[in-house]
Amino acid sequence: xxxxxxxxxxxxxxxxxxxxxxxxxxxxxxxxxxxxxxxxxxxxxxxxxxxxxxxxxxxxxxxxxxxxxxxxxxxxxxxxxxxxxxxxxxxxxxxxxxxxxxxxxxxxxxxxxxxxxxxxxxxxxxxxxxxxxxxxxxxxxxxxxxxxxxxxxxxxxxxxxxxxxxxxxxxxxxxxxxxxxxxxxxxxxxxxxxxxxxxxxxxxxxxxxxxxxxxxxxxxxxxxxxxxxxxxxxxxxxxxxxxxxxxxxxxxxxxxxxxxxxxxxxxxxxxxxxxxxxxxxxxxxxxxxxxxxxxxxxxxxxxxxxxxxxxxxxxxx
Ligand SMILES: C[S@@+](CC[C@H](N)C(=O)[O-])C[C@H]1O[C@@H](n2cnc3c(N)ncnc32)[C@H](O)[C@@H]1O
Numbered sequence: 001x002x003x004x005x006x007x008x009x010x011x012x013x014x015x016x017x018x019x020x021x022x023x024x025x026x027x028x029x030x031x032x033x034x035x036x037x038x039x040x041x042x043x044x045x046x047x048x049x050x051x052x053x054x055x056x057x058x059x060x061x062x063x064x065x066x067x068x069x070x071x072x073x074x075x076x077x078x079x080x081x082x083x084x085x086x087x088x089x090x091x092x093x094x095x096x097x098x099x100x101x102x103x104x105x106x107x108x109x110x111x112x113x114x115x116x117x118x119x120x121x122x123x124x125x126x127x128x129x130x131x132x133x134x135x136x137x138x139x140x141x142x143x144x145x146x147x148x149x150x151x152x153x154x155x156x157x158x159x160x161x162x163x164x165x166x167x168x169x170x171x172x173x174x175x176x177x178x179x180x181x182x183x184x185x186x187x188x189x190x191x192x193x194x195x196x197x198x199x200x201x202x203x204x205x206x207x208x209x210x211x212x213x214x215x216x217x218x219x220x221x222x223x224x225x226x227x228x229x230x231x232x233x234x235x236x237x238x239x240x241x242x243x244x245x246x247x248x249x250x251x252x253x254x255x256x257x258x259x260x261x262x263x264x265x266x267x268x269x270x271x272x273x274x275x276x277x278x279x280x281x282x283x284x285x286x287x288x289x290x291x292x293x294x295x296x297x298x299x300x301x302x303x304x305x306x307x308x309x310x311x312x313x314x315x316x317x
Contacts, residue, residue, distance in 0.1 A: 013290075016280045031056075033235075037069050039072055047073070097210045123214070125188070144185065158217070161216070163219075171197050241305070248301075249299075
């Protein structure tokens with residue numbers, strides 16, 4: 001792994017960076033899209049690997065992340081174009097700058113440590129802040145609006161489906177009972193309701209009892225899962241022959257979606273895609289030790305087959 005200091009961009013240590021470079025194989029003068037710019041650590045490595053003629057299209061739906069990423073990308077700033085938007089609109093973003101084809105895509109899904117630790121964003125039960133959780137703070141409903149307005153059954157379903165929380169009904173019931181007295185305003189209030197609603201044994205388990213509910217609300221607020229398959233379809237439409245898309249996910253719901261979408265893409269005869277990672281690529285022991293976020297990271301890679309490779313494969317077979 002390269003110098004950790006270099007990659008620790010203002011509080012976020014990107015994961016699987018060496019592996020991204022290995023699989024993406026950035027080439028001199030290549031054009032790459034980082035669909036989840038974050039603090040720009042991985043983007044900086046891609047640009048470094050491309051050399052002075054490389055080009056990076058950097059997308060994030062969080063305008064604050066884009067501001068912060070300017071710092072990490074300073075040495076390459078002339079080679080980057082920044083776009084504040086959701087990667088589910090990938091095709092339209094590329095159209096808006098007249099780009100038809102690129103050499104590779106990166107999706108490093110989820111949220112950054114900076115978003116998580118900023119109390120004002122409301123992502124974490126460990127920081128006291130407003131119940132917001134929107135990555136794009138300019139639009140959409142907040143977590144507060146969901147927990148205070150959603151019917152109990154719907155809330156329970158979200159907590160079950162997106163948090164894989166087996167106590168979803170119990171937690172939803174407690175939230176609805178609490179909000180009848182007064183609306184839930186802060187992350188601490190919500191965490192405390194959840195904590196009080198679960199049995200004592202669950203309260204002292206390996207995970208904080210609010211972990212899964214917070215994950216579920218974040219996924220729901222940002223409509224995270226719904227963006228993945230459409231974005232991957234748009235990405236492969238724009239891949240140059242031999243180009244690759246690397247997708248890093250952090251929980252089983254995301255990874256399953258990526259796996260099925262990749263399979264679907266290889267079955268579309270017009271796309272000519274092949275999956276390069278039969279099993280997802282995971283972090284080394286060293287990286288897992290240094291960066292706890294890396295422990296749950298899984299990367300899958302898909303490639304657009306070059307005609308010459310296809311012919312070669314035909315000859316060999
Ligand atoms: C795990 S961080 C990426 C970290 C990045 N690789 C780095 O080196 O700092 C994920 C980023 O993707 C952004 N993001 C998540 N879903 C998105 C979406 N659908 N569209 C655009 N950006 C998204 C988040 O706002 C966050 O900044």
